[in-house]
Amino acid sequence: MDGNRRPKPVIVGSTPIEGTISESSVHSRDRSFDFSNVDPLFWNRSEFACRLLNSLSLMFPVGEKHFIQAVRSWIHMAPSDLLKDIEVFFRQEARHSREHAKFNRLLLMNGVGVSQVEAETIKKLAQFYLQDDQLISTVVLEEITGLGAKLLPYLERWLLSGDEAVAEMWRWHALEEKEHVHVARSLLKYCGISKRRFIKVGFKTVVMFVKQLKYNWNEVKLAEDAQLH
Ligand SMILES: [Fe+2]
Numbered sequence: 001m002d003g004n005r006r007p008k009p010v011i012v013g014s015t016p017i018e019g020t021i022s023e024s025s026v027h028s029r030d031r032s033f034d035f036s037n038v039d040p041l042f043w044n045r046s047e048f049a050c051r052l053l054n055s056l057s058l059m060f061p062v063g064e065k066h067f068i069q070a071v072r073s074w075i076h077m078a079p080s081d082l083l084k085d086i087e088v089f090f091r092q093e094a095r096h097s098r099e100h101a102k103f104n105r106l107l108l109m110n111g112v113g114v115s116q117v118e119a120e121t122i123k124k125l126a127q128f129y130l131q132d133d134q135l136i137s138t139v140v141l142e143e144i145t146g147l148g149a150k151l152l153p154y155l156e157r158w159l160l161s162g163d164e165a166v167a168e169m170w171r172w173h174a175l176e177e178k179e180h181v182h183v184a185r186s187l188l189k190y191c192g193i194s195k196r197r198f199i200k201v202g203f204k205t206v207v208m209f210v211k212q213l214k215y216n217w218n219e220v221k222l223a224e225d226a227q228l229h
């Protein structure tokens, strides 16, 4: 082989990366769920669990786009052994968004203000417009989803007691979140962001997440009430 020949760039999304990508321990499973028989506002026997998971589902398409953009904007800092996991991370998050958007369309058809929720999420995430802050907010939100994914098996009998297609989507999403939770955190180590900045923006991210969850919760409850009365 010609020693001077450089390896071809590998394309991750629209971002060319110099080098080659080896096997990853993270796997993207292209699952698709049939929600045709789902009553999206009342798919769970637990009213609380149903509203909580629906409120979270409303966040994912916008949130996961933010995560992909944040990691993509720092990808040039990633060591070669992290690139393989980043590539799968992009694929996993894009597929999660696709399935949640499909479920969220059902919520929209059942009276949930999905456009308002998404506009509000975009507005809140816009405060993290600096490149550093985008990555910090991504790391913190990934840690929150990763923690939720780790807890899911212990809470499954309560959280997923209902329609099997929706329950299976959450199991699939949780499994892949557990696999890729390290990606943004590992990338952060190579980006030279100060600890002080991380704490400040990390705190703002947690506050934003709680406020958005509350906003979504109220939107879902309004739609439930409209159907019940
Ligand atoms: Fe995800």
Ligand SMILES: [Fe+2]
Pocket: 067, 093, 142, 145, 177, 180
């Ligand atoms: Fe994630």
